[in-house]
Amino acid sequence: MFVDEGPAFQRLAAKIADEIVAGTYPEGTAVPSATDFAVFHQMNPATASKGVNLLVELGALYKKRGIGMFVADGARDLLRSRRREEFRERYLKPLLREARYLDIDDAELHHMIDEKQEDES
Numbered sequence: 347m348f349v350d351e352g353p354a355f356q357r358l359a360a361k362i363a364d365e366i367v368a369g370t371y372p373e374g375t376a377v378p379s380a381t382d383f384a385v386f387h388q389m390n391p392a393t394a395s396k397g398v399n400l401l402v403e404l405g406a407l408y409k410k411r412g413i414g415m416f417v418a419d420g421a422r423d424l425l426r427s428r429r430r431e432e433f434r435e436r437y438l439k440p441l442l443r444e445a446r447y448l449d450i451d452d453a454e455l456h457h458m459i460d461e462k463q464e465d466e467s
Contacts, residue, residue, distance in 0.1 A: 354387075354397070355393050355394070356397065358387060358389070358394060359398070359400040359401055362397070362401055362407075363401065363429075366406060366425055372417065373418065373419050374416065374417060374419065375416065375417055377407065377415050377416065378415075379415065380397075380398045381394070383397070402415075405421070405424060407421070
């Protein structure tokens with residue numbers, strides 16, 4: 347999906363997506379214009395537009411001609427679903443691959459995760 351590293355337009359799209367998932371921009375509400383994002387993040391307006399348009403292409407944002415850009419219905423679920431899949435690919439698959447390489451079975455891996463969660467509490 348969108349990564350926090352890489353080209354500026356992808357970083358902007360990731361930031362906006364994060365804010366939609368967090369509820370900063372609820373479904374049906376307006377988001378700042380690409381120009382506003384450009385000014386705030388000190389980037390070229392064309393770069394900001396490219397980042398916003400990634401979310402339009404995905405269906406998370408939509409344009410109301412002459413009014414502005416809005417968060418689409420279902421955008422939060424759409425973005426969360428895509429983030430979950432990204433999580434599987436970026437974190438879970440390598441974790442499981444390494445666990446198998448080290449002969450860590452599922453029970454031990456679950457135990458390790460449970461212990462870490464207790465440490466974080």
